[in-house]
Amino acid sequence: MELAKLTFDERGLIPVVVQQHDTLEVLMVAWMDAEALDRTIESGRAWYWSRSRQVYWMKGETSGHIQEVKEIRYDCDADTLLLFVDQVGVACHTGERTCFFRSLYPVADRDVPATTHDGDNIPLS
């Protein structure tokens, strides 16, 4: 596989934004190295590199909450990936649909889908 145009960081990693392909909800951000990207393309399911555990992991390998990959895009600097996926079940290990379920700012007057845990907002002062 010739992916030489992609820029991996000094750890050999590239950040990956994961978006539900139909609702366009951003589900999570994780990291891949070249091998995880290879596994993803070959299997059609999202594989990542765990920085904390230093292992490859297939999303949903234990929970069943797999991500079927619809498309992979890369940005103008070729140093970030955007995955369009079909998320089975939920993306977040907390049981939330998306990992981005808490709002930092503002806590009101927003015209985007409401977060589910306003009580967890980080105090701004």
Place this chain on the structure above:
Amino acid sequence: MELAKLTFDERGLIPVVVQQHDTLEVLMVAWMDAEALDRTIESGRAWYWSRSRQVYWMKGETSGHIQEVKEIRYDCDADTLLLFVDQVGVACHTGERTCFFRSLYPVADRDVPATTHDGDNIPLS
């Protein structure tokens, strides 16, 4: 400002996914440190830290393509931010609306909005 719950990396940075608040298109990914986040919250416009130039930059400060910040969310690990913005003009320095305008995989049979530069696809073999 008490943002102690957020986790910045060893460089003092946190990745930021930027999403158009109404269309939910992912526009770009950039980086903030605590000071950039502070400037963003205080001004209501997106400020980032440039890793290559080692300076703060307000998105659109020269192009006029500013980002009005509608909401800031953070993920379950508190180590990634998601900005909902209203992007004036285009997000990408190439003139594209989004920085993610090129598709890596697959190059056809997708049910998401078409990319504009299929000719730039990275060869997979």
